[in-house]
Amino acid sequence: MKKLSLIALSLFVLGCGGGGSSEDGKDTIVLKSKIADPSYEYQWYLHRNDTFYSANNINYNAHIHPKDYFRKYRGKGIKIAIIDNSLDISHYDLAGAIKGTYSVLTKSSSLVNPYNIDVLDEQDRSHGTNVTGVVGARANDDEIYSIASESSLYFLQYSENMSELETIELFKKAKEFGADIINCSWGTYDVSESVKEYIQDLATNGRDGKGVLVVFPTGNGDEQNIGIDVSDINDESMIKEVISVGASDTRNQKASYSNYGQNLDVLAPGGDFDSELEKDILTLGLDNSSMYNSGTSFSAPIVSATLALMLEVNPNLTRVQAEDILKSTADKIGNFSYENGRNNFYGYGKINLSKALKKSLDLR
Amino acid sequence: MKYLYLSALMIASTGCANESYYINEGKKEPLTFIQTKERSNSNLDMYKTKNGIKVGVSDSLLVKFYDTKNLELYIKKYNILHVKKVLPNLYEFKVMDKSLTLDVANELSVQKDVKYAHPNFVKKVRKR
Numbered sequence: 001m002k003k004l005s006l007i008a009l010s011l012f013v014l015g016c017g018g019g020g021s022s023e024d025g026k027d028t029i030v031l032k033s034k035i036a037d038p039s040y041e042y043q044w045y046l047h048r049n050d051t052f053y054s055a056n057n058i059n060y061n062a063h064i065h066p067k068d069y070f071r072k073y074r075g076k077g078i079k080i081a082i083i084d085n086s087l088d089i090s091h092y093d094l095a096g097a098i099k100g101t102y103s104v105l106t107k108s109s110s111l112v113n114p115y116n117i118d119v120l121d122e123q124d125r126s127h128g129t130n131v132t133g134v135v136g137a138r139a140n141d142d143e144i145y146s147i148a149s150e151s152s153l154y155f156l157q158y159s160e161n162m163s164e165l166e167t168i169e170l171f172k173k174a175k176e177f178g179a180d181i182i183n184c185s186w187g188t189y190d191v192s193e194s195v196k197e198y199i200q201d202l203a204t205n206g207r208d209g210k211g212v213l214v215v216f217p218t219g220n221g222d223e224q225n226i227g228i229d230v231s232d233i234n235d236e237s238m239i240k241e242v243i244s245v246g247a248s249d250t251r252n253q254k255a256s257y258s259n260y261g262q263n264l265d266v267l268a269p270g271g272d273f274d275s276e277l278e279k280d281i282l283t284l285g286l287d288n289s290s291m292y293n294s295g296t297s298f299s300a301p302i303v304s305a306t307l308a309l310m311l312e313v314n315p316n317l318t319r320v321q322a323e324d325i326l327k328s329t330a331d332k333i334g335n336f337s338y339e340n341g342r343n344n345f346y347g348y349g350k351i352n353l354s355k356a357l358k359k360s361l362d363l364r
Numbered sequence: 365m366k367y368l369y370l371s372a373l374m375i376a377s378t379g380c381a382n383e384s385y386y387i388n389e390g391k392k393e394p395l396t397f398i399q400t401k402e403r404s405n406s407n408l409d410m411y412k413t414k415n416g417i418k419v420g421v422s423d424s425l426l427v428k429f430y431d432t433k434n435l436e437l438y439i440k441k442y443n444i445l446h447v448k449k450v451l452p453n454l455y456e457f458k459v460m461d462k463s464l465t466l467d468v469a470n471e472l473s474v475q476k477d478v479k480y481a482h483p484n485f486v487k488k489v490r491k492r
Contacts (some may be wrong), residue, residue, distance in 0.1 A: 085491065127491045162485045164426060168450060190417040193388060193480040194426045194454060217492045233415055234388070279383045297492040 007080050030194035032062065035070065037137075037145040038223065039290060042282050044250065045269035045302065046070075046145065056278050059252035060332070064302065064348040066122035066147075067354040075148030075308035077315075078217075080135055081179035082301075083156045083170050084128030084186065086114035088286045091129060093143040094153075097136050102173040103157035104166040111157050114286055118160050126286045130293045131185045133284025134301040135308075143290045144282055147305035147353070154179060164192045171198055175206060181213045181313055184236065185297035187217070191236045203241035203319055211319025213311075215243045215304045217270075217296030218259035225273065227254070231261035231344070238263045243307075243323055247271070247299040248350045250279045253334050258296055264347040265323065266330050310360040317360060325363075384411060384466050386482050387473040395419070396468070408486055409462055420486035425460040425469045428479040429453045438475070442468045456484065 020292035041049040044056070046069070048063050079099070088097055089111060105112045114125045132153060139149035155175040156170045172180045181196070182202070191199075199214055206212035216237040221227045227246075228236060237244040237259075244263050247255040247270025255270050256261070271280035271294025281298040310322055317325070330349030332338050342348045384395040393481035398418070408420035424447070432453060439446055439457070445482065447456040459468050465483045472481035 085489075124491055158489050160489055161486050162421070162489050163422075163424070164482075164484050165424070165450065165456060172451075186489050186491050188489060189415060190413055190418065190419065190485075190487060192426075192430065192482055192485060194450075194482065197428070198451065219490070219492045295492055300492075 003159050035139065035145055036141045037139060037143060038141065039143055040145040042278065043144060044279070044347060045271075045281055046147065048251060052278075056250070056276065058250040058279070061333070062248070062250050062252040064268065064306070064353045065331075065353055066356070068095045069309065069354055070145070070147070073309045073357065074139060075136070075151030075311050075312050077303065078148065078151045078181065078308040079154060079164055079177060079179050079180055079254050080132075080151050080304055080308055081154040081156055081174035081177055081182045082128070082132050083158055083174065083182065083184050084131050085158060085160065086117050086125060086128045087111055087155045087157070088114055088126070088129045088288075089155070090285070091284055091286075092288050093137045093140070093284055094132065095138060095140075097132075097138055097151075097153045098155055099152040100154040100177050101157070102154075102170070104162065104169055111155065115362070126291065126293075127185070127297065130281075130283045130291070131183065131297060131301050133290075134281065134298050135183060135305050137284055143284060143300060147302065148308040148340070151305070151308045151331045158186070164194050168198050169197050171195075171202060175202060175212070179212060180207055181215065181304050181307050183301050184214070184216045185300045187219055187236045189230070189233050189235045191234055191239065193210060195236075196239055199236070199239055201243045207319070210317070211241075213243060213304070213307050213319050213322055213341050214241070215245060215300050215307070217300040218244055218246045218264055219303055220247075220262065220273075220297075221257040221259060221297045225257040227256060227260055229261050229344070230259045231263070233261075241319070243303060243326070244347070245296060245300045245303045246345075246347060247294075247296045248333065250275075252350070254345050255294075255296075258299075262344060265345060266326055266347045267305065267333070268299040268302040268348040269295055269350075270296050279362055303351060306351055306356060309353070310356055314360040314364045317363065321363065322360075325356050325359045327352060329359055385470070386466055387470055388481070388482065389480075407462070418488060419483075421462060421465050421483045422486065423458045423460070423465055424484035425457050425465050425472075425481060426450065426460065426484050427457060427469075427472055427481040428453050428481050429455070431476055432475045434475075434477055438472065442471070444468060453479075
């Protein structure tokens, strides 16, 4: 979305102490080391830091309820393909994360530098880096924490104006890389039969018949950023086999900009957009920076990364099983009633990481 | 006969430039021709879908066959060039002029051995 701002984290001073959250998971296995990423305490969308939440008037349950699972599972062995516009591949918080790349612009593994791509809005240059940061920034003493910080990432660069063949080419590359999950924080509102069919085929027959998990966001509303019903729009997010993700905000409700519709599956935090920066999604920016951004683009990678942890704990989950777990464990937030577990504004509710992982473990 | 057929198609497509369509999942989807300077690429004709989405049409189209036994027959009938096999039973073809792309795709769409056919649309990818 349009609102974002580069920040120098060294200037980001808040009176939050320690970085420890009050998550209450009971450990049954050896925990990984303490989360050392300096901005973790500001990542309200992942976990609750009581001081930060209180200072910014964030709803107590606006996060995704990780409990201690972040210290047990980090997506190790899971391959996530990210199809997006550009990547700061040398960002130090992605060191070692990117295992493969491909660009439709160069028709090779060489990515076009973020500063050399065509964008309508200067702020869009960092979009792919923002998304990649949310999916898989490394767990270290730099910048931010991500859910799938030990997953293997594959970055596939799209063209701003892309043919159907090029779109298929990117999904084919993702398949060649052996992607378990494909995150697409974009859409065309006009998916063709050929692209739709290939996505459906990947989601049904990929991953040795278990199905690749393809994640698309629903989009960010009309020109006034008011969420619209996309049920009758031929959008990628409305493909039945796609995991369709809308955005929740710091009120722990559907974000006003988040599109909705008949095939919306779940919500995940996406930031508030028209509010203070601290209520947006803190992620990686260009040139080794961190920055805030908001939109359903950032809800989708939270879901993709959560799916990576689910597959890590139970690699045999099929796409259908994983999607069912995500839906059945989602929290029924908001002021709308849920009929048979869902409604068109919230889907099946907001994802709950600890419940989804527990259920994935139970199915092993 | 082939050239007569193609000439008729070209006249038809020129005469109906503002009332075009393509077939998506068996339904006619209207396309409105637009003049645009947005993309200074003469290889594309620009249209708007009923939802206001701009799409570019080049001389390239994608055809998915149930059965490819008539493939050569279609190549001759529509004077199209087989460019490549994209996926099993999915082929890229090129027509002699981009003004023919929609009509050839629409004609192929209704053939019994064709699952679908549509232009290799160029679309704006929208970040979300």
